[in-house]
Amino acid sequence: MNAEIYLDNNSFIHRLDPRTKITIFLLTFIAILLFEDPLWMMPVTFFILLQLVISGSIHNLRRIRYILIVLTISSLVLWNLFSKGITPLFWIFKVESFYFSIARTLLMTLMISAGMILISTTRNEELVLGMIRMGMPYRVGFAISTALRLVPTIASSTQTISQAQRSRGLDLDSGSLVERVRKFLPLLVPVFISTIRNTNIFGMALESKGFGAREKRTFYLKLEMKKADYLVLAFAILFVAASITFSIMGYGQIAGLTRF
Amino acid sequence: MSEPIVSICDLQYRYRGQKEFALNGINLDLSKGEFLVVMGPSEAGKSTLAATINGLIPHFQKGKLIGDVTVMGRKTRENTVAQMAEIVGMVFQDFEAQLFSTNVELEVAFGPENFAVEREEIGRRINENLDYVGLDAIRHRPPSTLSGGQKQKLAIASVLALKPTVLVMDEPTTDLDPISKMGVFEITHRLCKRDDLTLMIIEHETEEALYADRVALIKDGKLVKVGAVREVLSDVDLMEKMGVMPLGIPKFFKRMGIRRPKVLCSIFESNLPLTPEEGFEAFTKTDWKISESAYQKLVSEEHAALAKLNRPLIQCRNLEHSYSKEVKALDGVSLDIFEGDMVAIVGQNGSGKTTLAKHFNGLLMPTGGEILVNDLPTREQGVFKLGQRVGYVFQNPDHQIFSETVFDEVAFSPRLRKLSEDEVKQRVKEALKAVGLAGYEEQDPFALTKSGRQRVAVASVLAAQPEVLILDEPTTGLDYAEQRSMMDMVCRLNEQGSTIIFITHHMWVVAEYARRVLVLKDGKILLSGATRDVFSHGDELRDSSLRPPHFVEFSNRLGHTFLTPEEMSNCIEGVQD
Known part of the structure; x- marks a missing residue:
């Protein structure tokens, strides 16, 4: 099974410079945080969907679809309870808070999608190098990339471990909630221990290859901002500037909504 | 004789929290271009010894270190692991955990990058080393998609890119199929000859040790025997006693020799045949014959x-x-x-x-x-x-x-x-x-x-x-x-x-x-x-x-398939007591 997050395609988005992608990722956050009204979030949603399709990252979203569904449902419920409206919809729900819950849910899924696009289209090394060129210290960048790298390792060892315990008769799909939680212990302990063991070897291998031997290090990868990068960046900046202007002018807010 | 490249002097080491010494008084020198295989039972201190060469002990794994390890005049005690990495390369058994880049090229680049090698030079080293281990055609693939043997070859290439003088490998072939094993050993063997690289490999399988110049047997943190490969591998009894797999072919001849010591001495002098070729040659020199009826009985x-x-x-x-x-x-x-x-x-x-x-x-x-x-x-x-x-x-x-x-x-x-x-x-x-x-x-x-x-x-x-x-x-x-x-x-x-x-x-x-x-x-x-x-x-x-074990290969060449030395020696005719 392939547990890698990075998708080895060669789409337009893959070819962009990591700095462009990181900037767009950050700008996306600003753009989606500006509005309370889901309708005003539609343009960003459209661009993120476009990126998902072009880059093929939608495949990775499909892999985490269960988590997304759980998050969507709980967020829809919670944001209804944590905000107040004035126009009744049904039972205790109000129209304004219902809209707002949609907007917040959208915000969450869009953030996850934007992050997924970034790591599905950018190699770990490119991401680190991009962050360093943007001013982050090497060690911090390396720590981030190591954390990302652990995800597929843990996923694949979890799979093996759950198979091992299932063949011993562990049945994860039945029993009460408490029983089910208890049943995860036979999975968690081995996952934890094998991850620690792996990390230990990883650490030794790193040092053995001279990690941190010199103050400065070189990079074999070469980053280059091309015409496409500047065009995409210019568009993204204009888009966010426009969004900010609209937001300041008072558009995209929900009248009659009280947030806690 | 020239100065040793690696010099291990009165080395003792105890892991933190342990009472026993994992290494207990090791003295060993490695000269330039030498290929040493270290063998011994589990918990003998083999991996511990390997980790002392590039300073992972005492810097990464804390404990009490007595004595000194000196590589090309540098004491491991006084240099960090990263500093030692320039002269000592280290390859681990677990090939999943030691590869961490997203493509083959970048994996090889990682070491030289740490030592601030120029970009063009890194490119040259990538080409040279990938070509050397035979991974040139798949240089853009992510390491996670490679087979076990390819991963281990990549690990070797990534370490070689640092141009080390000494290469230490801790059970590099344990998880590999027999032919991939041979592939890795063939590469290391070539290396020794090409660059005068000094090699130290921890290995469980004795057939692989045949490539070495010298073999060291260790047990309970002590050196039991160090000697030329032929000498150590012929000592079937010692190996068996130590819990290290003896080779089947010398074991067979030894067994036959107990039945007729004089013949054995006259044919092989002190050296028992080790490889299938040597075994075949030696067998044809004797008057022994495989009993057809005994063999047929076994098969039926x-x-x-x-x-x-x-x-x-x-x-x-x-x-x-x-x-x-x-x-x-x-x-x-x-x-x-x-x-x-x-x-x-x-x-x-x-x-x-x-x-x-x-x-x-x-x-x-x-x-x-x-x-x-x-x-x-x-x-x-x-x-x-x-x-x-x-x-x-x-x-x-x-x-x-x-x-x-x-x-x-x-x-x-x-x-x-x-x-x-x-x-x-x-x-x-x-x-x-x-x-x-x-x-x-x-x-x-x-x-x-x-x-x-x-x-x-x-x-x-x-x-x-x-x-x-x-x-x-x-x-x-x-x-x-x-x-x-x-x-x-x-x-x-x-x-x-x-x-x-x-x-x-x-x-x-x-x-x-x-x-x-x-x-x-x-x-x-x-x-x-x-x-x-x-x-x-x-x-x-x-x-x-x-491939079948050496012993089976040897019997195949004689036209019969025997699975163990015992089985074969029971089917031999022409040995008069």
């Missing part, structure tokens, strides 16, 4: 015993399995496994062995064809129900152990099956007795050695009292003595009526313990049959990256 007895097994437990008909659309991991496998059988499944890394075995207990369901266990399709039974009949011991015991005591670990499965506590106790007792761990009930399983944890894993599967026991690489990571006792135990279970299926890369284990062998290649069955028949097909085996 074996076939008669196999013919007695006739109740099929597992039947596969045209079994197919694909993980993705492009590749079929299993492609039309048809086979029967009979009650009381002892079957070895062999094949190169990625040939579908584990995928096949996971169908037997319902962990995987076929995407084509069918598989019946006890005449019922596995799909109708499910893994929970099948688990009672078909037990599966995974390769890595750490992937299943989670309890605080050995008792609880072994009791896990019976308890899940809602047995009474008395019955659980009885089952645990029997299972622990079967694996030789009676009396260990209250111990912490994590504190046991690898071989101990492996036994706990087997016991915890046995406690469900399955009819069929599947073992995925039961001998990997164990030393020779542990491998033997593990397989002897499996053999006893088979004699008591369990049907055994095991996956392995260790060909001598197959030769000595399996009744039948299945050879898989690219998801298809290439060869199957009685062990002796399969091992007589040397060429087909090579096709699937396997």
Whole structure:
């Protein structure tokens, strides 16, 4: 099974410079945080969907679809309870808070999608190098990339471990909630221990290859901002500037909504 | 003689929190271009010794270090691991954890980048080293998609890119199939000759040690013997005593020599033949002959015993399995496994062995064809129900152990099956007795050695009292003595009526313990049959990256397939006492 997050395609988005992608990722956050009204979030949603399709990252979203569904449902419920409206919809729900819950849910899924696009289209090394060129210290960048790298390792060892315990008769799909939680212990302990063991070897291998031997290090990868990068960046900046202007002018807010 | 490159002087080392010294007074020099293989039983201090060469000990693993390790005038004590990395390269056994880049090129670039090597020079080193280990064609692939052998070659290339003077490898081939093993050793051998690189390799398998100049045997943190490769490997008795696998060919001649010492001395002087070629040559010089009648008797007895097994437990008909659309991991496998059988499944890394075995207990369901266990399709039974009949011991015991005591670990499965506590106790007792761990009930399983944890894993599967026991690489990571006792135990279970299926890369284990062998290649069955028949097909085996042990190869050249030295020496005529 392939547990890698990075998708080895060669789409337009893959070819962009990591700095462009990181900037767009950050700008996306600003753009989606500006509005309370889901309708005003539609343009960003459209661009993120476009990126998902072009880059093929939608495949990775499909892999985490269960988590997304759980998050969507709980967020829809919670944001209804944590905000107040004035126009009744049904039972205790109000129209304004219902809209707002949609907007917040959208915000969450869009953030996850934007992050997924970034790591599905950018190699770990490119991401680190991009962050360093943007001013982050090497060690911090390396720590981030190591954390990302652990995800597929843990996923694949979890799979093996759950198979091992299932063949011993562990049945994860039945029993009460408490029983089910208890049943995860036979999975968690081995996952934890094998991850620690792996990390230990990883650490030794790193040092053995001279990690941190010199103050400065070189990079074999070469980053280059091309015409496409500047065009995409210019568009993204204009888009966010426009969004900010609209937001300041008072558009995209929900009248009659009280947030806690 | 020139200055030694590596000099180990009165070295003692104790891990923090331990009472015993893991290394206890080691003195050893390595000269330029020398190739040393270090062998010894588990816990002898081999890996500890390897870790002292580049300073992982004492810098990464804290403890008490007495004495000195000096590499090219640099004391490891006074230099960090990263500083030593320029002169000492280190390759580990676990090839998953030591590769961390997203493509092959960048993996090789990582080391030189740390030493601020110019970009153009890094490019040159990437080209040179990938070309050298033969990974040039796949330089843009992510390492996670490579086979085990390729990963280990990549690990070597990535270390060579630092242009070290010394290369230390800690069991680099343990998880590899026989031909990949040879590939790695062939590369290291070339290296020694090309760059005057000094090599130190920790190895379990004696056949691989034949490439070395010198062999060091260590036990309990002490050097027992260091000497030229021929001298050490000929000392069959010492090796056996130390729990290191002796070579079959010298063992055979030694055995024959006990029957007729004078002949042996006159033919071989002090050196016993070691390789199949030498063995063949030496054999033709004697007046020994293989008794045709004794051989035929051996073969017919074996076939008669196999013919007695006739109740099929597992039947596969045209079994197919694909993980993705492009590749079929299993492609039309048809086979029967009979009650009381002892079957070895062999094949190169990625040939579908584990995928096949996971169908037997319902962990995987076929995407084509069918598989019946006890005449019922596995799909109708499910893994929970099948688990009672078909037990599966995974390769890595750490992937299943989670309890605080050995008792609880072994009791896990019976308890899940809602047995009474008395019955659980009885089952645990029997299972622990079967694996030789009676009396260990209250111990912490994590504190046991690898071989101990492996036994706990087997016991915890046995406690469900399955009819069929599947073992995925039961001998990997164990030393020779542990491998033997593990397989002897499996053999006893088979004699008591369990049907055994095991996956392995260790060909001598197959030769000595399996009744039948299945050879898989690219998801298809290439060869199957009685062990002796399969091992007589040397060429087909090579096709699937396997080769019989040296001893079997040697007997094949004499026109007969013998699986053990004992068996062969009993079939020899022409030896007068």
